[in-house]
Amino acid sequence: LYKCRPFTICIPSILVLGFVYVAYVLIGGVVFWKLEGDLGMKDVSYLLEKKERLLSTYPCLNQAGLEAVAQVRNKNVGLSLKRNYTADGFWKFTSSAVFAATVVTTIGYGNICPSTTGGQIFCVFFALFGIPLNIVVLNRVGKKRLTCTRFFIHFVCYICGVVLFFIMPMIVFKQQEDWTHAEAIYYCFISLSTIGFGDFVADSNPDKYYPDWYSFLIASWIFFGMAWLALVINHSIEILERLNNYFKKQFKKNDNQ
Amino acid sequence: LYKCRPFTICIPSILVLGFVYVAYVLIGGVVFWKLEGDLGMKDVSYLLEKKERLLSTYPCLNQAGLEAVAQVRNKNVGLSLKRNYTADGFWKFTSSAVFAATVVTTIGYGNICPSTTGGQIFCVFFALFGIPLNIVVLNRVGKKRLTCTRFFIHFVCYICGVVLFFIMPMIVFKQQEDWTHAEAIYYCFISLSTIGFGDFVADSNPDKYYPDWYSFLIASWIFFGMAWLALVINHSIEILERLNNYFKKQFKKNDNQ
Ligand SMILES: [K+]
Ligand SMILES: [K+]
Incomplete structure (x- = not known):
């Protein structure tokens, strides 16, 4: 062989x-x-x-009291200990849809998770068909953008992408969430690369009021940003494989000499 | 068009x-x-x-005291409130390596995250080259297994994979972590699909002692399980696209008649 x-x-x-x-x-x-x-x-x-x-x-x-208080805070159901009144928990329709989107994109912030057995089992099957669907849709969008083939146009595409999916969101997040520049960029990258630690999650601070356009903006940012970043990652894989082939050829040449 | x-x-x-x-x-x-x-x-x-x-x-x-106690628990640094003594935090070498692995695989449990600005910036660049590397390696391993092409052999492969990557780990996790069957299966799927909510994380309960072979077993389970599940997901995408082509052909036939 x-x-x-x-x-x-x-x-x-x-x-x-x-x-x-x-x-x-x-x-x-x-x-x-x-x-x-x-x-x-x-x-x-x-x-x-x-x-x-x-x-x-x-x-x-x-000690027992300390543990008991910690336990109250430990369960993540979107409850704010600061306010005396409570909102209707986390599982409203809008946030359930956002949760479903984090499942199919495999971001999975996990600031909130299904806690019932039924919810957990549904989550498994929902993801089993949703993840391939998401990949197919992203590939289609990615291919549409592959029309810019020359190096210069490529370069412009990359710069535009960085501005559109990193610089502009950074400014918005800095304003709306009171994060530092580093934290906002970190959040952008961790989201779009689908790592999704969930240490910073936009539009989810129970002590803040967000404008109406905010969650819509985040949804479209995540979708088009993921398509763009998938393209960038595919390209770097291509470059890696071309480099690999190049070195193989060089090796063969030296072999034949 | x-x-x-x-x-x-x-x-x-x-x-x-x-x-x-x-x-x-x-x-x-x-x-x-x-x-x-x-x-x-x-x-x-x-x-x-x-x-x-x-x-x-x-x-x-x-109210203020309640918030203060909650805040102590809120910061995730692997501190157990139950024990009086403290382990040396989360960031030992072994757990740092596990953290690095969750970054490149994009699982990102996020039960622990870099909190320094330096750590966050390094994390971005570490992932930028690590994620493509991980994809290339997984693709290689996936292709090695593509040698079983007939339907029956495929079917046996699938069943073996389910037993090896879901049923057996489920039994181990049930014993070691005291989870229910549903929780263990849910954890297996959420990990291997790289959603990684982090609501259940094996080998990370500060109040438990784990055997030495445990973390090595988890590491190899995640790696080979991800290669296997990537194969299954690729196949379902292939099946979806074949179905799509089939219906297109049928549509054209009806058109020509
Ligand atoms: K993830
Ligand atoms: K995650």
Whole structure:
């Protein structure tokens, strides 16, 4: 299967690729560990100090009470502890539709999730047919945009995309959500790449009032932005594979000489 | 561009597809709203009642105190309120590597996220090159398995995959994490489809001790399971497109008659 020169060791390319993959993830792990680790430690000690201060400020509160209060906040149903009155929970029609959209796009912010067994089972089957549908639709939209084939037009497309899907949303999110520039860009990328950590979620702060056009804007931003970013990612895969083929050819040439 | 019979209205197929897509998401929204809405209301009233009970049990605790306690729990740094001592936070090397893996696979559980600006910016660039790499690797592994082409062998492949990637992990998760059958299956699907809500995350309960082989098993399960599920989803897209072509041909036949 693998033609080799004599006295060279043959390594199947999948193994090399696998090694690069594992190394990439481990190096990433080390960087995150170094970047976040120290602050994480500070955070933990800060929180422990705060916990001690709470226990002394409210003398009636014991360990069990602390856990009970934490548990109330722990269940995510869109309940704000600040307001005394309650909105009708998270599961209104509009937010259910947004939830359904995060399922089929596989963003899955998870700031809210189905908690009933029925909801969980429906979620599985809803995603099973919805994810392929979403991929087919995105591919169609992506192909429509593939008409700009020359390098310069490509370049203009990319710049326009960055402005339209990153710079402009960043300004809007900064205004509406009071995030920093870095946080807004981070949110844009984490959403459009469908990673969707859910540490920042637009249009979901129960203590804020949003304008009517806001959620519509977010929906269209996510849809067209995902189509655009899928295109960019497809292109970088293409470039990677072309580079791979180029090096294979070079290798063969050297082999024949 | 679109050849039509006289007196028929021509609708471009992208519009039909778009309509199906929007309808699918909206119908899903309605189902989630109905399934979860009532329980959500119950949850909210239950939590409000619990909050009132807490305020009366711990008379020294006022609204401000309640918010302060909730805030301590709100920051996710892997801190357990139950134990008095603290582990060294979440950002150890092993969990940082797991975090890096959830980034490149775009699962993004988000039970833990970078909170420093440096970590957030690194995360963006780490994902920008890691996601294409992950897709390339998964495609390679997927193609290796495409050697079973006949229907019967396909069918056996599917059944084996379901047993290997759903039934067996379900049994393990049920034992190790004390989840119900439905919750374990839901977790399997939400992980392998890369939705990753993060409402259930294996190997991350700070109050539990896990065996050593556990995290290695999860890592290989996620990797090979994702390759397998990507194959299944690719096949269903292929089937959808074949059906589409079939109906187009039938339509043309009827046209020519
Ligand atoms: K995700
Ligand atoms: K997610």
